[in-house]
Amino acid sequence: MNAQQLKQLLNDVKDGRLAIEDAMAELKKLPFEDMGFAHLDTHRELRNxxxxxxxxxxxxxxxxxAIVKRMLELDYSNILATRANSDVARALQALTPNVEYSTTARIAVINRxxxxxxxxxxxxxxxxxSDMPVAEEAAITAEIMGNNVKRIYDVGVAGLHRLLSHLDEIMSANVVIAVAGMEGALASVVGGLVDKPVIAVPTSVGYGANFHGLAALLSMLNSCASGVAVVNIDNGFGAGYMASMINHM
Structure with missing residues (x-):
């Protein structure tokens, strides 16, 4: 239940269209709904x-x-499922026709x-x-949350001129998400060029000494550029969500 639905519920009670007992039954679902294997947080949109x-x-x-089916029954408009495989996508498409699935990002979106x-x-x-799967997870997350997203891919520090050719686009953004594996130097370079928040996302892309993204994570955490914050390895969703919150402030 979102804020608009709650207001409608209260107005229905006030105008006599809904009995108090029926309204109480609806409000009991607000904190969460116990589905046996999961507790669906029906209150989160009101809180967050x-x-x-x-x-x-x-x-x-x-x-x-089952979770998505219940969310659809509760009239959720925008549903996001991350780290979804093709079997999940097909199951969701059987529930509703308007499912978009990205094989790159492994995200299923219902954007009604x-x-x-x-x-x-x-x-x-x-x-x-190679960082695109994590970047697309961030980009699609930000888009479904109501943001205009500009994708600028494959502009790493091994060819710095590629990054500089897009500098005007990057500097004009409200928030920059910098996604990189290997040594993760991209975040520091971007952080030294822009006056906006930079959310660094280390990826598990790299050879053995990359330690599945740990080297990039530590490099980004130790960035000497101000204004750089870091999310966990491969956490494109977390970066997209945070960027959306900043962009909506």
Whole structure:
């Protein structure tokens, strides 16, 4: 239940269209709904501005489908399922026709009521093409949350002229998400060029001494550029969500 639905519920009670007992039954679902295998947080949109997002890894296809089915029954407009495989996507497409699935980002989106976009832009910048799966997770997350996203991919520090050729676009964004593996130097370079928040996303892309993204994570945490904040390894969703919050302030 979102704020608009809650207002409608209260107005229905006030105008006599809904009995108090029926309203109480609806309000009992507000904190969460016990589905047996999951507790669906039906209160999150009221608290945080966006409903609960489904993390599919570790869940069965049937569990994800049951959660989405209930969210659709509760009239959720925008549903986001991250780390979803093709089996999950097919199960969701059987529930509703308007499912968009990105094989690159492994994200399934049900966007029945697109949110209004603020004037600002979020720039998603990657060091290499190999960082695209994490970058797309960030970009799609930001888009479904009502943001204009500019993608600037494969502009890493191994060819710095590529990054500099897009400098005007990057500097004009309200927030920059810098996605990079290997040594993760992109975030420091971007942070030294712009006067906007930079959200650094280390990826697990790299050779053995990269330690599955740990080297990039430590490099970004030790950035000498001011204004750089870091999310966890491969956490494109977290970066997209945070960038959306900043862009909507």
């Amino acid at each position: 501005g966006y409903p609960e997002v489904i993390y599919c890894a570790g869940k069965t296809t049937d569990q994800v489908a 009521k697109p949110l209004p976009q603020p004037a600002g832009t979020i720039a998603v910048v990657t060091g290499g093409t």
